[in-house]
Amino acid sequence: MTLEQVKEFIKQTGWGFLATTDGHKVGVRPMGAVAWKGNCFLCATFAASDKIAQLKKVPYAEYCFSDSAGKHVRIAGSCMVSTDNAEKLWLYKEIPGLKDHVKDPASPDYVIIKMTPDNIRIMDSADMKYMQVELK
Numbered sequence: 001m002t003l004e005q006v007k008e009f010i011k012q013t014g015w016g017f018l019a020t021t022d023g024h025k026v027g028v029r030p031m032g033a034v035a036w037k038g039n040c041f042l043c044a045t046f047a048a049s050d051k052i053a054q055l056k057k058v059p060y061a062e063y064c065f066s067d068s069a070g071k072h073v074r075i076a077g078s079c080m081v082s083t084d085n086a087e088k089l090w091l092y093k094e095i096p097g098l099k100d101h102v103k104d105p106a107s108p109d110y111v112i113i114k115m116t117p118d119n120i121r122i123m124d125s126a127d128m129k130y131m132q133v134e135l136k
Contacts, residue, residue, distance in 0.1 A: 001122050006073050006133055007036050009065065009122075016065035018043065018113075020054040027054055031063065033101075035094045039135070041075060041115040042082075042091050044098055047108060055079050061115065071124040073133075077117035087112055 033044035066072035
């Protein structure tokens with residue numbers, strides 16, 4: 001599977017799960033407001049969330065997107081929290097459903113988790129083996 005096919009799979013599934021840790025506790029939560037921008041994977045969230053607190057301590061995370069048949073993609077990489085208003089506005093426009101949760105894209109309460117993936121794997125076969133996706 002190519003990176004472009006991974007991106008299409010994520011669009012089709014719509015929701016995935018984000019795993020973060022602070023070094024002691026792990027948090028896994030469903031995430032839906034995601035998009036690719038260049039080589040980065042962006043996700044909308046609120047500044048006061050547990051995931052942001054964890055990422056400030058351990059700036060690395062993993063997303064998992066799965067379909068109903070169990071085919072899934074795992075995306076891991078270093079993360080930063082972006083408060084850049086131009087980037088926030090771009091994601092706000094890219095994901096129309098954000099308007100239901102974020103009234104003002106310039107709000108300091110709305111931030112972006114910006115991941116630079118270093119490992120993307122997919123499992124889509126009955127042999128239960130991961131295939132590495134080449135990052136370009």
